[in-house]
Amino acid sequence: MSKKSTSDIPQEAFDWYDEYAHGGIDRRSFMAKLATLVAVGYSMTALTSALLPNYALAEQVSFNDDEIKATYKTFDSPEGYGKGVGYLVTPTNKTGTLPVVLVIHENRGLNPYVKDVARRLAKVGYLAFAPDALFPLGGYPGNDDEGRAMQKTMDAAKIQHDFVAAAKFIKKHHRSNGKLGAIGFCFGGYMVNYLAAVESDLIIAGVPFYGTPAKKELRKNIKASLLIQLAELDERVNNTWPEYESDLKMAKAPYQMQIYKNAKHGFHNDSTGRYDKENAKLAWHRTLAFFTEKLG
Template identity: 35%
Template structure:
């Protein structure tokens, strides 16, 4: 499965460019929330590219947006249908061959982003959930990445973290049981590999706490994580 051209939402700063940011979406795909976050980073001076790496698997932005809205429906019977529908639509994306395609495609987006005026080699990746996992993967696969900020994601392959050559700020909520269970192993692997790794865990926050379009939004944690991310990007780039 070779890399290919995909849709990329581009948010362009109105003033000085502080660097280039590759923003990787959640399992919902390139939905309105991600486009909004891209715009917020552009307002802070980061030329932000948000690629769509799930339409190829069947999770188009239209379908993803419909599922997001369904997850917020006041009717509980409708809400409970979201998870099986999401798994059905996104299932192909969890094939190892798809992952190879996705990383190669993301590197192609980095090629374009790196060539833009004002970026000057200052490249970072930030992603949420599904995109958090791919943030780890891209940092390991592309040494042009100077900073990585995975929100509630985990490396798909702990053995690959030794290839990460940039600082990593990983952000979690302590109610995210699966990721909390695996975090000690991630920290150990990062330490063994000599990666500059920081994990920030927010008490009381759940998975997807940053998503203000979702039911688990935690305003206090999200506000702090936003500022923490900006500070990290500023230092790293």
Template identity: 30%
Template sequence: MNRIPDADLNSLLPPLTLNRRGFIATALATGFTLAAGPIMAKTAITTDTNGLTAGEISIPVSDGNMPAYRAMPANAQNAPVILVVQEIFGVHEYIKDVCRRLAKAGYMAIAPELYARQGDPSTYTEVPKLFAEIVSKVPDAQVMSDLDAAAAWAGKNGGNTQALGITGFCWGGRIVWLYSAHSPSVKAGVAWYGRLVGDKTNLTPSHPTDVAAKLNGPVLGLYGGADAGIPQDTVDAMKAALAQGDAAAKASKFIVYPDAPHAFHADYRPSYREAAAKDGWQQALAWFDQQLK
């Protein structure tokens, strides 16, 4: 049977639309987000699409359509699903490449653009402005709902949502913990240096330490011991909270790389630490393989 090319498949999907709330970002960024800083070409990993079905998709949500990136083994049916949650910089080339890496390992990986209603992060050049104008305005409840929609899309398009995982980086690492407590379908998560505590607001009413005891699937936390933004006492607090939880919470664990800074997996940035990044990736794959396959 001939496979419909991605370009033709996308033409059959509902068009990206504006609606009463207004989806500001109706397509994914090309290349890297400017605010991420200088690109380290020597270390940036590029994963090809050979043997994959990969490209931009449109995911229906309650108030319109959300752009996302999807990669999976070509012609796969019933592939385990991993939701990939962006850094603060949105779904740019690094996040797309992470999806392709997971697809090469046998997974359907989907990265929804979770800032689509708030703005286009690829156009920003300054992190403080990006955070103030977009990131700080994204409600956790919206993110949970959009990830639910991404999982539902996966289940209708060749993915096995009975084997659902989630991974995320920085801003997305925090979301991994929250979504693992939110969705009964989650079987495993891998959180890369996501904050564990924080101020509670109307948009962010809880944080990982608040939900640690009620995870639906165990989470592997990959953190840097030299991460100035995530003190080790907050990691210790999360470990203590997990110890008081149910089976999934107790099965969760942390790996802390002593000399690694924040964003040590981001191979396109100066923060990249090859040894920690490569070991963390192998740990993540082993974790998902154990829980989802």
């Protein structure tokens, strides 16, 4: 039997990965499902290479780039885990105060892809701050499987408090102009929606990529402008959109929604086979234009 091309991997395999990544099935069940595709001609190596991240692919802006400076900053989080740490990236070619963007990772800690997103934002002139929810457990462990398992053991309410504390910390940074935006992916997309809802004046602009909304009772508080980025093939998240849109309208919250044709959940992440170069490029262009309009 000839081996099938990775370009022919069926959508169901990506759905299985999404289910696994969000705790719906364990790794053994995920691998067993992939084995059914091996039985019909796919290579397990090709399948896992397409579905699991390769962070060597994700560096668009080097941490050695002369136009940025990257470091780590600790912040207090008395209602969360006590202390938090974030990856702070500052433009080196700009003086004075800057608009600020909080960058929020997926449900596996501050991995190299999300750090690179922070560097991309700093490269175009933002003060970017990317906290690591896993700091209380020692930080991102170096691979997503362990990171996902670690984050799953943590108190969700405390994690949320940590990100609120991070937002307030970076908003008051001496290089901040007081205008705070937030961008997040998957769990991070949920956190952007949560930050917009939990305190009306915490952020003024949010870009949640394929993130679910905050609890319904909080949505009435939303005043921040939102750019909702959705993937056409992401049924799990997209099913939450109609009700969320209705609540945004009820709250008179300024929002726009973009849905990306034939894109999968995680399409912006350039370290996995879900990456969609053209849609990711378009979504990023829209993100930067949105932040320019709302933050300056």
